[in-house]
Amino acid sequence: MTTGAVLSMRGVRRTYRTGPEVLPVLTGVDVDVAPGEWVAILGASGSGKSTLLNIIGLLDQPDGGTYLLAGRDVSRLDDRSRARVRNRDLGMVFQRFNLLPRTSALENVATPLLYARVGAAEREARALTALTQVGLADRVQHDSSQLSGGQMQRVAIARALVNDPALLLADEPTGNLDATSGAEVLRLFAQLHEEGRTIVMITHDMDVAAHADRRLVLEHGTLRVRRRAAR
Ligand SMILES: Nc1ncnc2c1ncn2[C@@H]1O[C@H](COP(=O)(O)OP(=O)(O)OP(=O)(O)O)[C@@H](O)[C@H]1O
Numbered sequence: 001m002t003t004g005a006v007l008s009m010r011g012v013r014r015t016y017r018t019g020p021e022v023l024p025v026l027t028g029v030d031v032d033v034a035p036g037e038w039v040a041i042l043g044a045s046g047s048g049k050s051t052l053l054n055i056i057g058l059l060d061q062p063d064g065g066t067y068l069l070a071g072r073d074v075s076r077l078d079d080r081s082r083a084r085v086r087n088r089d090l091g092m093v094f095q096r097f098n099l100l101p102r103t104s105a106l107e108n109v110a111t112p113l114l115y116a117r118v119g120a121a122e123r124e125a126r127a128l129t130a131l132t133q134v135g136l137a138d139r140v141q142h143d144s145s146q147l148s149g150g151q152m153q154r155v156a157i158a159r160a161l162v163n164d165p166a167l168l169l170a171d172e173p174t175g176n177l178d179a180t181s182g183a184e185v186l187r188l189f190a191q192l193h194e195e196g197r198t199i200v201m202i203t204h205d206m207d208v209a210a211h212a213d214r215r216l217v218l219e220h221g222t223l224r225v226r227r228r229a230a231r
Protein backbone atom coordinates (compact mmCIF):
# COMPACT_ATOMS: atom_id res chain seq x y z
CA MET A 1 0.00 0.00 0.00
CA THR A 2 1.14 3.52 -0.70
CA THR A 3 1.56 5.40 2.55
CA GLY A 4 0.10 8.88 2.70
CA ALA A 5 -2.55 8.11 0.09
CA VAL A 6 -6.06 9.42 0.75
CA LEU A 7 -7.47 6.35 -0.94
CA SER A 8 -5.75 3.04 -1.53
CA MET A 9 -7.51 0.00 -3.00
CA ARG A 10 -6.17 -3.43 -3.81
CA GLY A 11 -8.03 -6.21 -5.54
CA VAL A 12 -11.48 -4.77 -4.87
CA ARG A 13 -14.22 -7.07 -6.19
CA ARG A 14 -18.00 -6.71 -6.43
CA THR A 15 -20.42 -9.21 -7.95
CA TYR A 16 -24.16 -8.62 -8.16
CA ARG A 17 -26.42 -11.63 -7.62
CA THR A 18 -30.03 -11.26 -8.71
CA GLY A 19 -31.81 -14.61 -8.51
CA PRO A 20 -29.85 -17.10 -10.61
CA GLU A 21 -27.92 -14.33 -12.33
CA VAL A 22 -24.34 -13.63 -11.30
CA LEU A 23 -22.77 -10.45 -12.61
CA PRO A 24 -19.12 -9.84 -11.72
CA VAL A 25 -18.82 -6.05 -12.16
CA LEU A 26 -15.53 -5.30 -10.39
CA THR A 27 -13.00 -8.10 -10.65
CA GLY A 28 -9.89 -6.54 -9.12
CA VAL A 29 -9.62 -2.78 -8.78
CA ASP A 30 -6.26 -1.33 -7.70
CA VAL A 31 -5.96 2.42 -7.24
CA ASP A 32 -4.13 4.98 -5.12
CA VAL A 33 -5.10 8.63 -4.87
CA ALA A 34 -2.63 11.07 -3.34
CA PRO A 35 -3.65 14.10 -1.26
CA GLY A 36 -4.68 16.99 -3.51
CA GLU A 37 -5.04 14.82 -6.59
CA TRP A 38 -7.97 15.04 -9.01
CA VAL A 39 -8.64 11.68 -10.63
CA ALA A 40 -11.21 11.19 -13.39
CA ILE A 41 -12.74 7.76 -13.95
CA LEU A 42 -14.04 7.00 -17.43
CA GLY A 43 -15.64 3.89 -18.86
CA ALA A 44 -18.52 2.66 -20.99
CA SER A 45 -22.08 2.67 -19.66
CA GLY A 46 -22.54 -0.37 -17.44
CA SER A 47 -18.80 -0.86 -16.87
CA GLY A 48 -19.26 -0.43 -13.10
CA LYS A 49 -18.24 3.19 -12.48
CA SER A 50 -21.12 3.96 -10.11
CA THR A 51 -20.62 0.60 -8.41
CA LEU A 52 -17.00 1.56 -7.75
CA LEU A 53 -17.86 5.08 -6.59
CA ASN A 54 -20.51 3.72 -4.22
CA ILE A 55 -17.88 1.44 -2.69
CA ILE A 56 -15.41 4.32 -2.42
CA GLY A 57 -18.22 6.39 -0.86
CA LEU A 58 -19.03 3.58 1.62
CA LEU A 59 -22.59 3.26 0.31
CA ASP A 60 -21.80 -0.31 -0.71
CA GLN A 61 -19.27 -2.94 0.39
CA PRO A 62 -16.84 -4.93 -1.72
CA ASP A 63 -16.98 -8.74 -1.75
CA GLY A 64 -13.23 -8.86 -1.51
CA GLY A 65 -10.06 -6.81 -1.55
CA THR A 66 -8.92 -4.01 0.71
CA TYR A 67 -9.80 -0.35 0.91
CA LEU A 68 -7.84 2.13 3.00
CA LEU A 69 -9.28 5.62 3.45
CA ALA A 70 -6.77 8.09 4.89
CA GLY A 71 -4.75 5.08 6.05
CA ARG A 72 -7.65 3.36 7.83
CA ASP A 73 -9.02 0.02 6.66
CA VAL A 74 -12.68 0.64 5.89
CA SER A 75 -13.33 -2.52 3.85
CA ARG A 76 -15.24 -4.32 6.60
CA LEU A 77 -16.89 -1.80 8.90
CA ASP A 78 -20.32 -2.30 10.44
CA ASP A 79 -23.15 0.00 9.30
CA ARG A 80 -22.75 2.49 12.14
CA SER A 81 -19.01 2.97 11.68
CA ARG A 82 -19.47 3.19 7.94
CA ALA A 83 -22.07 5.94 8.34
CA ARG A 84 -19.77 7.79 10.71
CA VAL A 85 -16.77 7.63 8.36
CA ARG A 86 -18.99 8.64 5.45
CA ASN A 87 -20.28 11.64 7.34
CA ARG A 88 -16.87 12.78 8.56
CA ASP A 89 -14.44 11.92 5.77
CA LEU A 90 -16.43 11.79 2.53
CA GLY A 91 -18.43 14.26 0.48
CA MET A 92 -20.52 12.95 -2.43
CA VAL A 93 -22.11 14.66 -5.42
CA PHE A 94 -24.47 12.89 -7.83
CA GLN A 95 -25.73 13.45 -11.36
CA ARG A 96 -29.29 14.07 -10.09
CA PHE A 97 -28.19 16.39 -7.25
CA ASN A 98 -30.16 14.38 -4.60
CA LEU A 99 -31.27 17.45 -2.63
CA LEU A 100 -34.04 17.17 -0.04
CA PRO A 101 -37.23 18.57 -1.64
CA ARG A 102 -39.15 21.44 0.00
CA THR A 103 -36.06 22.16 2.06
CA SER A 104 -34.00 25.33 1.80
CA ALA A 105 -30.51 25.37 0.35
CA LEU A 106 -29.21 26.29 3.80
CA GLU A 107 -30.92 23.31 5.48
CA ASN A 108 -29.79 20.95 2.72
CA VAL A 109 -26.18 21.99 3.24
CA ALA A 110 -26.50 21.85 7.04
CA THR A 111 -27.89 18.27 7.07
CA PRO A 112 -24.51 16.46 7.36
CA LEU A 113 -23.71 18.67 10.35
CA LEU A 114 -26.97 17.62 12.01
CA TYR A 115 -25.82 13.98 11.79
CA ALA A 116 -22.45 15.06 13.16
CA ARG A 117 -24.32 16.59 16.15
CA VAL A 118 -23.09 20.12 15.52
CA GLY A 119 -25.18 22.76 17.33
CA ALA A 120 -27.77 24.88 15.45
CA ALA A 121 -25.88 28.18 15.38
CA GLU A 122 -22.68 26.58 14.13
CA ARG A 123 -24.61 24.51 11.58
CA GLU A 124 -26.10 27.63 10.11
CA ALA A 125 -22.81 29.52 10.10
CA ARG A 126 -20.91 26.69 8.42
CA ALA A 127 -23.66 26.03 5.87
CA LEU A 128 -23.66 29.72 4.98
CA THR A 129 -19.88 29.69 4.57
CA ALA A 130 -20.12 26.65 2.27
CA LEU A 131 -22.89 28.26 0.19
CA THR A 132 -20.83 31.44 -0.09
CA GLN A 133 -17.89 29.34 -1.29
CA VAL A 134 -19.96 27.99 -4.18
CA GLY A 135 -21.31 31.45 -5.03
CA LEU A 136 -24.85 31.02 -3.66
CA ALA A 137 -24.90 33.35 -0.66
CA ASP A 138 -27.94 35.06 -2.22
CA ARG A 139 -29.94 31.82 -2.55
CA VAL A 140 -29.81 30.33 0.96
CA GLN A 141 -33.58 30.34 1.54
CA HIS A 142 -34.51 28.99 -1.89
CA ASP A 143 -35.58 25.36 -2.18
CA SER A 144 -34.79 23.06 -5.11
CA SER A 145 -37.94 24.03 -7.06
CA GLN A 146 -36.66 27.63 -7.01
CA LEU A 147 -33.13 26.86 -8.23
CA SER A 148 -31.67 26.13 -11.66
CA GLY A 149 -29.92 22.81 -12.29
CA GLY A 150 -26.49 24.39 -12.00
CA GLN A 151 -27.49 26.06 -8.74
CA MET A 152 -28.87 22.77 -7.37
CA GLN A 153 -25.57 21.08 -8.15
CA ARG A 154 -23.67 23.87 -6.42
CA VAL A 155 -25.87 23.38 -3.32
CA ALA A 156 -25.02 19.67 -3.49
CA ILE A 157 -21.32 20.53 -3.71
CA ALA A 158 -21.63 22.87 -0.71
CA ARG A 159 -23.33 20.04 1.21
CA ALA A 160 -20.51 17.67 0.25
CA LEU A 161 -17.91 20.17 1.51
CA VAL A 162 -19.53 21.33 4.73
CA ASN A 163 -17.80 18.69 6.86
CA ASP A 164 -14.43 19.41 5.25
CA PRO A 165 -14.06 15.82 3.96
CA ALA A 166 -10.75 14.14 3.15
CA LEU A 167 -12.18 13.07 -0.20
CA LEU A 168 -14.74 14.61 -2.54
CA LEU A 169 -16.55 12.12 -4.81
CA ALA A 170 -18.65 13.00 -7.83
CA ASP A 171 -20.68 10.71 -10.12
CA GLU A 172 -21.28 12.52 -13.45
CA PRO A 173 -21.72 15.91 -11.75
CA THR A 174 -22.26 17.70 -15.07
CA GLY A 175 -24.33 14.91 -16.67
CA ASN A 176 -27.70 16.59 -16.09
CA LEU A 177 -26.61 20.13 -16.88
CA ASP A 178 -26.66 22.26 -20.02
CA ALA A 179 -23.33 23.45 -21.41
CA THR A 180 -23.29 26.74 -19.50
CA SER A 181 -24.17 25.31 -16.07
CA GLY A 182 -21.87 22.36 -16.72
CA ALA A 183 -18.99 24.73 -17.39
CA GLU A 184 -19.80 26.60 -14.16
CA VAL A 185 -19.76 23.42 -12.12
CA LEU A 186 -16.53 22.34 -13.80
CA ARG A 187 -14.95 25.70 -12.90
CA LEU A 188 -16.01 25.15 -9.31
CA PHE A 189 -14.31 21.74 -9.21
CA ALA A 190 -11.19 23.28 -10.76
CA GLN A 191 -11.21 25.94 -8.03
CA LEU A 192 -11.63 23.30 -5.29
CA HIS A 193 -8.75 21.36 -6.80
CA GLU A 194 -6.59 24.49 -6.73
CA GLU A 195 -7.47 24.90 -3.07
CA GLY A 196 -6.08 21.43 -2.45
CA ARG A 197 -9.18 19.23 -2.40
CA THR A 198 -8.75 15.56 -3.26
CA ILE A 199 -11.31 14.64 -5.91
CA VAL A 200 -12.42 11.40 -7.56
CA MET A 201 -14.89 12.07 -10.35
CA ILE A 202 -16.76 9.88 -12.79
CA THR A 203 -17.44 11.51 -16.12
CA HIS A 204 -18.27 10.66 -19.71
CA ASP A 205 -17.14 14.10 -20.79
CA MET A 206 -13.54 14.22 -22.04
CA ASP A 207 -13.49 18.01 -21.67
CA VAL A 208 -14.25 17.56 -17.99
CA ALA A 209 -11.77 14.68 -17.64
CA ALA A 210 -9.09 16.79 -19.33
CA HIS A 211 -9.00 19.03 -16.24
CA ALA A 212 -8.09 16.15 -13.92
CA ASP A 213 -4.50 15.25 -13.01
CA ARG A 214 -5.06 11.65 -14.11
CA ARG A 215 -7.56 9.71 -16.18
CA LEU A 216 -8.34 6.07 -15.44
CA VAL A 217 -10.69 3.88 -17.41
CA LEU A 218 -12.82 1.11 -15.95
CA GLU A 219 -12.79 -1.83 -18.33
CA HIS A 220 -13.42 -5.56 -17.78
CA GLY A 221 -13.81 -4.94 -14.06
CA THR A 222 -10.45 -3.25 -13.51
CA LEU A 223 -9.01 0.25 -13.66
CA ARG A 224 -6.24 1.09 -16.07
CA VAL A 225 -4.50 4.24 -17.22
CA ARG A 226 -6.28 5.76 -20.20
CA ARG A 227 -4.35 5.37 -23.42
CA ARG A 228 -3.51 8.74 -24.90
CA ALA A 229 -4.19 7.85 -28.52
CA ALA A 230 -7.72 6.63 -27.93
CA ARG A 231 -9.51 9.91 -28.64
N1 LIG B 1 -27.94 -3.21 -7.38
C1 LIG B 1 -27.67 -3.88 -8.50
N2 LIG B 1 -28.06 -5.15 -8.66
C2 LIG B 1 -27.79 -5.85 -9.78
N3 LIG B 1 -27.10 -5.35 -10.82
C3 LIG B 1 -26.67 -4.09 -10.73
C4 LIG B 1 -26.94 -3.27 -9.58
N4 LIG B 1 -26.38 -2.05 -9.77
C5 LIG B 1 -25.80 -2.10 -10.99
N5 LIG B 1 -25.97 -3.30 -11.56
C6 LIG B 1 -25.43 -3.72 -12.88
O1 LIG B 1 -24.01 -3.64 -12.80
C7 LIG B 1 -23.45 -3.09 -13.98
C8 LIG B 1 -22.64 -1.84 -13.66
O2 LIG B 1 -23.53 -0.84 -13.24
P1 LIG B 1 -23.02 0.64 -12.88
O3 LIG B 1 -24.23 1.42 -12.49
O4 LIG B 1 -21.94 0.55 -11.87
O5 LIG B 1 -22.43 1.11 -14.28
P2 LIG B 1 -21.91 2.56 -14.74
O6 LIG B 1 -20.54 2.37 -15.31
O7 LIG B 1 -22.06 3.53 -13.63
O8 LIG B 1 -22.92 2.93 -15.93
P3 LIG B 1 -23.46 4.36 -16.43
O9 LIG B 1 -22.33 5.01 -17.19
O10 LIG B 1 -24.60 4.02 -17.33
O11 LIG B 1 -23.89 5.15 -15.24
C9 LIG B 1 -24.62 -2.85 -14.92
O12 LIG B 1 -24.71 -3.93 -15.81
C10 LIG B 1 -25.83 -2.80 -14.00
O13 LIG B 1 -26.98 -3.23 -14.64
Ligand SMILES: [Mg+2]
Binds near residue numbers: 049051
Ligand atom coordinates in the same frame (compact mmCIF):
# COMPACT_ATOMS: atom_id res chain seq x y z
MG1 LIG C 1 -23.21 5.27 -13.36
